[in-house]
Amino acid sequence: MIAWFARNHVAANLLLITILIAGLFSLSNRIPLEVFPSFATDRINVSVSLRGATPEDVEKSISIRIEEAIQDLEGVKQIASRSQEGSSAVNIEVESGYDPREMLADIKSRVDEINTFPADAEKPVISLVTRKRDVIAVTVASIYSEKETREYAEKVLDDLLNNPEITQVELKGVRNYEVSIEVPQNKLRQYDLTIAQISTAISNSSTDISAGNLRTRGGDILLRSKGQAYRKNEFESIAIKTNVDGSIIRLSDIAIIQDAFEEMPVRARFNGKKAAFLDVYRIGQQSAIDVAGAVRTYITDQQSSLPVGVELSFWDDDSQIVKNRISTLTTSAFQGGILVLALLTLFLRPSIAFWVFIGIPVSFMGAFIMMPVFGVTLNVMSLFAFILVLGIVVDDAIVTGENIYTHLKTAESGEMAAILGTQEVATPVTFGVLTTIAAFLPLAFIEGNRGALFAQIPVIVIPVLIFSLIESKFVLPSHLKNLKLRSDTAKQSRFSQLQESFADGFERAIIRFYQPLLKRAINNKTTTLVGFVGVFLVILALIMSGWTKFIFFPRIPSETVRASLTLPAATPFEVTNKYIVKMAEKADLLKQKYIEPSTNKSVIINILASAGGRGGASNKGSVRFEITPPESRELAITSRELVKEWRNLIGPIPGAESITFRAEIGRSSDPIHVQFKASSLEILKEVTDKVKVRLATYPTVFDIADSLSNGKEELQIELTEQGKALGITRMSISRQVRNSFFGSQVQRIQRGRDDVRVMVRLPLDERRTTADLENILIITSSGGSVPLSHVAKLIPGKSPSTISRIDRYRTANVSADVEKSNTNMTVLQADLKAYLDELVVHYPGVSHSLEGEAKEQRESFGSLGWALLFVFFIIYALLAIPFKSYIQPLIVMSIIPFGMIGAVVGHWIMGLPLTIMSLLGMLALIGVVVNDSLVLVDFINKKCSEGGQLMEAVLTAGAARFRPVMLTSLTTFIGLMPLLFEQSTQAQFLIPMAVSLGFGILFATVITLILVPVNYLIVERLKALFLADGDAEQDKSLLVSE
Secondary structure (H helix, E strand, O other): OHHHHHHOHHHHHHHHHHHHHHHHHHHHHOOOEOOOOOOOOOEEEEEEEOOOOOHHHHHHHHHHHHHHHHOOOOOEEEEEEEEEOOEEEEEEEEOOOOOHHHHHHHHHHHHHOOOOOOOOOOOOEEEEOOOOOEEEEEEEEEOOOHHHHHHHHHHHHHHHHOOOOOOEEEEEOOOOEEEEEEOOHHHHHHOOOOHHHHHHHHHHHOOEEEEEEEEEOOEEEEEEEEOOOOOHHHHHOOEEEEOOOOOEEEHHHHOEEEEEEOOOOEEEEEOOEEEEEEEEEOOOOOOHHHHHHHHHHHHHHHHHHOOOOEEEEEEOOHHHHHHHHHHHHHHHHHHHHHHHHHHHHHHOOHHHHHHHHHHHHHHHHHHHHHHHHHOOOEOHHHHHHHHHHHOOOOHHHHHHHHHHHHHHOOOOOHHHHHHHHHHHHHHHHHHHHHHHHHHHHHHHHOOOOOHHHHOHHHHHHHHHHHHHHHHHHHHHHHHHOOOOOOOOOOOOOHHHHHHHHHHHHHHHHHHHHHHHHHHHHHHOHHHHHHHHHHHHHHHHHHHHHHHOOEOOOOOEEEEEEEEEEEOOOOOOHHHHHHHHHHHHHHHHHHHHHOEOOOOOOEOEEEEEEEEEOOOOOOOEEEEEEEEOOHHHOOOOOOHHHHHHHHHHHHOOOOOOOEEEEEEEEOOOOOOEEEEEEEOOHHHHHHHHHHHHHHHOOOOOEEEEEEOOOOOEEEEEEEEOHHHHHOOOOHHHHHHHHHHHHOOEEEEEEEEOOEEEEEEEEOOHHHOOOHHHHHHOEEEOOOOOEEEHHHHEEEEEEEEOOEEEEEOOEEEEEEEEEEOHHHOOHHHHHHHHHHHHHHHHHOOOOOEEEEOOHHHHHHHHHHHHHHHHHHHHHHHHHHHHHHHOOOOHHHHHHOOHHHHHHHHHHHHHHHOOOEOHHHHHHHHHHHHHHHHHHHHHHHHHHHHHHOOOOHHHHHHHHHHHOHHHHHHHHHHHHHHHHHHHOOOOHHHOOOHHHHHHHHHHHHHHHHHHHHHHHHHHHHHHHHHHHHHHHHHHHHHHHHHHHO
């Protein structure tokens, strides 16, 4: 096959062109762009709304019933539920190996079978948890009322959805519409009506009913009654009661009708103005850049026709991040490519260097062809994978090209040199690529939240390596067969002479410096081996002593800074809003303080504040602001420093349950997260309080919070004997109180795109105090009415704000943030675990577990351990097969520990802590470092099989393979070099992996060239000794038998 392609240059060129065209087509048409990869989740959500219900009622009547219905389903890994005021959310984690879509169908059928939900519960919504791929946010800020702001935002929503580039837009920061019908108690008494009767009258009148067909001779005529009310005036005219004298009492006579918004408060501001937001997402194959471009064009076009007092702008533009990241990483790749080409040109002939370098774009195009097949997009991780493999990809072409050039001096023709040179190294080169693939493969199976992130790397690296192998075997020889020896070429150019003198000088240096050093090492084999092992043990001791810090996942500064405030559950919205406004004002002070000198614009671009939220969270709010990317920032201020200053400006907030600041990305869990399980909320509260006190003793721990909010005050309505005597039941009294205070939902009407509730209740000023509650009239079974205080007593209590459960046990969580830069997380976690083990001994029935980053670390390390075993075994097998030996693979693999040491030393040089990415880099390193040793051992074997002396073969191998070994390592390091000094935000967490690979290769190569020949000779000497002992034993036995 190699010979056929080498002789048929047309076939080789057609293969090259096909790969290039197919790759370019795939890149331009089939691969979407995004910042981070989006991946399918293995979670299913079941959410049920029971408006007006307390968390405990929601837990008993909804959450527990759902949990019990699905707990025995095969494939369910964990069930977590969250019961809060008015709603239940049950989250089911699916075991790996089970199809989440099939599980969704099973769960749906089980939940649909539940027929014991309360009558007021809405239909369960069961869905796969999907991560929406947000691209850009549009803001509509105005000086007008909430209604007018929302209406203009809806117009913008329609305009955006009419654009063919935009598919998914969501309106945020606004309240839902609601028709509120408020009936004062004096009107109810005056007309002898109840809220239930008014509700029934409205639902009977406000409806559209089909009444069948009238079958006439001329054909069928449809019959229908059309009376559905949609607007305030239509509701006003509804007849509620007809008097004896024939007069009609209409709804407008007895009620105040407001066609406005839900009572749940929500307030959003953008740069200090009232605002509504539109989040724009991308779906399927859409490109973030195209979607954001369409949005920005629309906003620019609308500026001239905006109403006075309305501002239309955008923020949180992810496409800009995509562009910036892709351009920085593409630049790194381009710079790396240029450096690799320059290096190859120095060491090899320019023509060889060029054809070796061509392997890079060909291999990359091959990967582009495969990306849509595996569903991989162009993102920070996949681009990083390309940079990672940039220097490795030319390894096989370097060894092949260099060998062809060597053969050129002795072969009868260029064609024969190309064929023989390629065939000679085909086995070690192929197995070298396979060992690299084997080392990258386990990254696809790392568990934990970030596993899918790491899985992007092998999906790119493996196709690139396979296509590079195809290119070096079938395309490269047909181009290198036309090479001429220097003596054959005519007058050389000045550059060729320079290159020739460098290459010749390098070869002389090998003979002058390397060969004597290798001879000395071989003559003192034991000393050399002991010396290397000693260095290894010293550095290992430094690592184990904690001198090298390990951080599971480092903090990556974000371009968005966020502060979230949670006040006690019953805090009035006005109080929450006051503090949120204060926090936004402090952010504005920072905005005015940090002005770029050249542009006279602030580092802080926009400030967004929101208080309240759907679902009645009147005690919560957040403030976010956007800052310019670090690479375009003149002022030397980081997002973390801005957070520190902002935190100091805000100061303590009285009574706040928690206030957390975030200025990082890639954070999927808390650095400290302790979870307790028990059946009693009181015990959980006691335990969490103790843990919070303990956490406060660690100097670098901050933002300590627990999931047990104090909750709201509660009044339990208990029937008196007098109430029971009047025939009033618990059900009827609760229902009447609910109708009066929370309201009776009469209808849900579809008004255009909006689902509008119609609620009947008492006016707000009649349901503000306990006295109002005691004075409401309760209808007895005989039709009379009595105040509530006569038939029931109110017992005060406390209701939890949220009840969390995991696997059918109540849980409480304590979370905290850590200043990672000056904390040894391993020591802190070990100390905390010892304290927790001691604490739960005093509380029988309470169990604890370390979740968050500690759990991710456990999962990732667990899979890394298995991955390491897999890699070692596969690499051993891949080396044993071509060597046909059990011992020789161990010679090659003896270099691996030194590669690891090099990786750690690289972290010291760069001043970086070890992270999970460093470990993944080391895993990948295993497959790459053995390649050079493989080539070296293979050459020694060949020389020995040709009848050469062992010592001579070892020395010749060292000198003959010095250039390709050195060159493959230098190209790997130089290809990664631009990334090592990258400043951009999202590249920061990738750098440790590049450091592991780059420095590990460099360190291992230097040792390979000395240690592998020494080890080879030691193994051969031992084999000879064993054989000699075996022969002596055999001779003895023969003498005895004689």
